Amino acid sequence: MSTYTDSAAAPVERVKHGLAAGDVVPPSPDWTIDQGWENYTAEEHGVWKTLYERQTKLLPGRACDAYVEGMRDLPMGPDEIPDFRKLSETLMRKTGWQIVAVPGLVPDDVFFEHLANRRFPAGNFIRKPHELDYLEEPDVFHDVFGHVPMLMNKVFADYIQAYGAGGLRAHKLGTLKNLARVYWYTVEFGLVQQSDGLRIYGAGIASSYTESIFSLDDASPNRIRFDLERVMRTNYRIDDFQEVYFVLNNLDELLELDRIDFAPLYARIQSQPELQPGDILPVDEVLHRGTGAYHGAKKA
Ligand SMILES: C[C@H](O)[C@H](O)[C@H]1CNc2nc(N)[nH]c(=O)c2N1
Ligand SMILES: N[C@@H](Cc1ccccc1)C(=O)O
Numbered sequence: 180m181s182t183y184t185d186s187a188a189a190p191v192e193r194v195k196h197g198l199a200a201g202d203v204v205p206p207s208p209d210w211t212i213d214q215g216w217e218n219y220t221a222e223e224h225g226v227w228k229t230l231y232e233r234q235t236k237l238l239p240g241r242a243c244d245a246y247v248e249g250m251r252d253l254p255m256g257p258d259e260i261p262d263f264r265k266l267s268e269t270l271m272r273k274t275g276w277q278i279v280a281v282p283g284l285v286p287d288d289v290f291f292e293h294l295a296n297r298r299f300p301a302g303n304f305i306r307k308p309h310e311l312d313y314l315e316e317p318d319v320f321h322d323v324f325g326h327v328p329m330l331m332n333k334v335f336a337d338y339i340q341a342y343g344a345g346g347l348r349a350h351k352l353g354t355l356k357n358l359a360r361v362y363w364y365t366v367e368f369g370l371v372q373q374s375d376g377l378r379i380y381g382a383g384i385a386s387s388y389t390e391s392i393f394s395l396d397d398a399s400p401n402r403i404r405f406d407l408e409r410v411m412r413t414n415y416r417i418d419d420f421q422e423v424y425f426v427l428n429n430l431d432e433l434l435e436l437d438r439i440d441f442a443p444l445y446a447r448i449q450s451q452p453e454l455q456p457g458d459i460l461p462v463d464e465v466l467h468r469g470t471g472a473y474h475g476a477k478k479a
């Protein structure tokens with residue numbers, strides 16, 4: 180049963196991961212900027228505090244162990260927007276990653292180049308008070324609160340670095356669309372089965388109050404065992420809750436993706452029809468067959 184307030188009333192918290200803005204002048208060759216931590220206003224720190232406290236209350240029992248452990252060891256709290264320099268010190272020691280500030284979405288090849296070199300591009304801006312529930316581009320709350328704790332986990336940190344290298348490869352192969360789906364259904368909206376229950380590891384969920392509830396508790400979405408080719412073929416929504424969540428047995432499965440050569444898979448799926456988010460295939464290992472009520476109601 181769904182325990183969150185009526186979704187029609189509660190605006191959906193989304194962070195859009197659309198294509199990089201084509202109309203912005205690059206601030207530097209690799210699009211990085213100074214975070215400008217000293218320039219944050221009290222109101223901006225206040226927005227962080229509101230989001231941080233609300234999400235921190237909700238995540239116990241919902242976020243996966245790796246996320247909880249990562250957050251515990253990071254210099255990140257409610258009172259102010261974290262200083263990327265301090266986060267990078269801790270991250271560098273733990274998994275060799277650092278956070279670099281960017282003004283917003285950056286071009287795909289720039290994005291992958293950073294990930295391949297263990298640099299995580301994080302927006303330095305924070306959403307406005309009236310945007311608490313909907314955001315066009317990943318802001319500092321989504322990027323830092325949502326993504327950074329998982330970068331403290333060695334398996335995940337290695338996966339994201341390999342993904343970056345894979346992104347540069349897919350960019351050259353012209354198969355970015357297929358690879359972006361793997362990112363979307365893992366790094367952004369992935370769930371993992373723990374012995375004590377289903378848990379969130381995707382940042383797009385972890386940074387969203389309403390989707391942290393919907394993804395685990397609501398009867399509407401499908402929940403299907405992760406399968407690489409299936410995910411590569413499956414389209415996704417960028418401005419509403421997901422209709423399907425793919426579930427890993429454990430995070431170690433992600434390392435498998437670095438051992439598989441994607442080129443033959445990309446070639447094979449080119450001739451297969453694209454799947455829509457609500458589709459279920461006979462071969463799917465369905466953990467929960469969704470009612471589709473949420474999206475059905477929205478269509479009506
Ligand atoms: C598929 C594409 O690479 C993906 O959406 C990228 C694009 N550029 C980005 N740029 C930033 N800063 N953050 C992101 O998460 C992304 N996502
Ligand atoms: N193995 C992928 C690269 C990759 C690694 C890890 C995650 C995602 C993609 C390839 O051959 O392109």
Ligand SMILES: [Fe+2]
Pocket residue numbers: 196317321322326367382383
């Ligand atoms: Fe993200």
